[in-house]
Amino acid sequence: MKKLINSPDDVLTESLLGLAAAHPELRVDHANRIVYRGETKPHGTVALLSGGGSGHEPLHAGFVGFGMLDAAVCGEVFTSPAPDQLIEATRRIDNGAGVLHVIKNYTGDVMNFEMAAELLGGTEVDTVVIADDIAVEDSTFTAGRRGTGLTVFVEKIAGAAAEQGRELTEVAGLARRVCASGRSMGMALTSSTLPASGRPTFDLPDAEMEIGVGIHGEPGRRRVPLASAREIARMLVEPILADHEFGGSPAIVMLNGMGATPLIELYLMFGEVRGLLEKAGVSVARSLVGNYVTSLDMAGCSVTVLAADDEMLGLWDAPVSTPSLRWGI
Amino acid sequence: MKKLINSPDDVLTESLLGLAAAHPELRVDHANRIVYRGETKPHGTVALLSGGGSGHEPLHAGFVGFGMLDAAVCGEVFTSPAPDQLIEATRRIDNGAGVLHVIKNYTGDVMNFEMAAELLGGTEVDTVVIADDIAVEDSTFTAGRRGTGLTVFVEKIAGAAAEQGRELTEVAGLARRVCASGRSMGMALTSSTLPASGRPTFDLPDAEMEIGVGIHGEPGRRRVPLASAREIARMLVEPILADHEFGGSPAIVMLNGMGATPLIELYLMFGEVRGLLEKAGVSVARSLVGNYVTSLDMAGCSVTVLAADDEMLGLWDAPVSTPSLRWGI
Amino acid sequence: MAVTFVQFMDWLRLTDEHVIEARSELTELDSAIGDGDHGINLSRGCAASSGKVDSEKPEYLDDMFTLVGMTLVSSVGGASGPLYGTFFLRFATSAGHRQELTPVQLASALEAGLAGVVQRGKPELGDKTMYDAMQPAVLAFRNAIKTGDVAEAALLASRAAAAGRDATADLVARKGRASYLGERSVGHIDPGAASTALLFQSLAEALA
């Protein structure tokens, strides 16, 4: 295992030390692994909390700051944080207007946030569960779809709404609308390697790739021979378009790197993806290209498409100032 | 070779198509592979041009925009651009106050920029050559040190000065002062793989790493057994401190990823590096952690330290709005 | 014949030992159809929980198992943390402020734990989760104490858990991360079912 770490057990703790040092505008509660804003919002404004397993950086801590999250709670690598951390974080950021829990749909995350909400007295909590990954068949009998790239969009758009002083039900409703009209699909050229295990989670021969992977090193829906960027773009975009009606509304599109794929390739992929979308009549109004929701050292990418209405576009464009998303301010 | 590309020959062309689509605020001259600003500066302001081989993204194209470069010229992967591209770009961005060529010290880059400057009539050109990589012994009989991470600092600080309307000699002088007081050192856990060759440039056994690598997949000064983040930080920081007197002045520090190293590890490394610097009496006033000057899919990192005076700090903090560096605007 | 406090301590200690022994095996199972951390998560949790028990030295079953449950919830994370945590928290409530349990009381405590898992994770039989090992084990224990002694019952529960674990191999996962794989999950044992089998194996050893 080739990693820039000291010991597998200390990765998260020490990474948070570095994060705290690099971003003096943020605060870190090291005991509870909570990253929160140095400057809190005015009393009476809704606060946003997200969190989940680590290893997806910059998600979520890199999106704490003006216009996005109020705090992020970091679990161990690929492991949901525990209720007591979530409770502590929720209490810390509550400004008296309630807290929106932004949850990626994984059994562990959902259960831990649920336990936290059950135990939280005195704080109004609403919840949005993101389940945008169409690689997974949806069904009420299963765990349902995973939450992946769309999380960035939910955090940005709901964060901007909260910053404007809107009420909790409104912010949560907006977040749910984003969830309803966004879809993602990912692929991997290589597996990631958990620091604690030291070996790739799955073996991927030199001539193959995984289509429909998540962000936890879990294998995808199918393994296919390596293909060109153009064909890969098709394998990601077509199912997204088949799953949701995007026609008409302008789209916000993210071409996301899984962690180990260089930017030169991500831009190339974005060109392919955008071409396919425009050909299908989806006009790309805004875009993000880069590493936003990663899976440690996995090579690969994912595509997220959101059918955005004017309100969402406006909130997308609103000023944001976080370590990993910043504009207009 | 596992890459998100169509054909090795088209990587750069197609990546620029994606970049153009992702950043409507920029313009791309695809024939000459020039990325330039959509909104030009006022007449009479100094323009900044940089360029070099591709594969180091976001360098340089990701730093085109308000407060940094006016244009970036992209050579083939790891190959300097040619004089005619540089000439075209220089003419395009000249606002009548001259153009600063920001050059990383590689024989190819230096010679191609030199030929361009020789052939450029009618445009005042000044030149700054960045040679910050202390892994290379300096000597007047050799090619000298490589230009690496400090390039970001030079482009940011000189770019801010140009934006303020300062004259070419002043902007160039400032850029040279940054060069004189900044140092870098890098390491690699893995080699990068050129699309055109398809194989790792060098073989690095599982239990070894390269100390003192550059950003072109070239092997480093020495190969040593894998070590902890703490020891690696020492191997990078100590030679930097030994090479230059940093004591007293506040430092701007970059912990840069080589392309395939996840952010969680980069933050961890930053924590280690900052600890060592502070222990040596160097106070870290500003910092950057992330992938800024990469080497395709190489895993590893580099450290850049600049002893900054008040003027440099002020220009560092000045607003900047480029795809990959943005604040205050 | 009641199950003593020392036997319950043994149960926890043995579980601890078996989980740590099986750390990489559990992680391997989870790598095949999940995210490869189940062994890592549970060993971290067991270590934290024995640490807590060692230092706080609870003297009653409700205190001890509440401590275990709380510690698991806050140190395991992931899906198995809340599930095993809830199991022990409910077990504690059912066990009550006692120092030993009759076989019938133990059966009820196990059932309470099982009900907690159901409430938390909504698993059904055949979903390919820990529930596929836990449900038959708890049922077997309840049935066996009607006729046999408690050691025998724990042994039968352990066998039922192991059989439930093995049977998960043929199932298509419908809950947890393995469900993302659909048909590709077939042929692999569920890691949570494997750790649940260890829990009941430890109980059998503690009561033997």
Next chain:
Amino acid sequence: MAVTFVQFMDWLRLTDEHVIEARSELTELDSAIGDGDHGINLSRGCAASSGKVDSEKPEYLDDMFTLVGMTLVSSVGGASGPLYGTFFLRFATSAGHRQELTPVQLASALEAGLAGVVQRGKPELGDKTMYDAMQPAVLAFRNAIKTGDVAEAALLASRAAAAGRDATADLVARKGRASYLGERSVGHIDPGAASTALLFQSLAEALA
């Protein structure tokens, strides 16, 4: 006996062929002590330059070699682009608006090219660059035409270039990317010296 226009065309064609054949070998040499693109760079440049010559069909040596030099400069990039480009640009100027060259004129043109490389890259003998193959080759050519014929001179130049190329293996690089390796560059042939040897081998074949 003069060297004809056709022979110069042959020189370029053979160089083109040899570089493309040696593409991966050159790249491998560059991987060991550089950045692994020398073969890629030169084949791209040769393809571009033959394309230009084929389409523009220059009829005089100065036009042809200016075209080659300009095309190499603008298509090779890296260090070798300006160096080989300058070589041919200076060669063109020295050759002049002619269709053939006497051996003495050819020697002068080669010397002019060599001087261009020196001016551009400031190499010295022993720096472990293309200059270590080019300088002895040009010198050998000039010396040989004093007594022998031009084919013989080109052959000797080719041998001198090959010897110069081989001798670079023992040197510590002081110029180009290989210089970053210091002592670690010893034991490897310089890729630019290897391509220069191909240039002179092609000349010998064209004039044979």
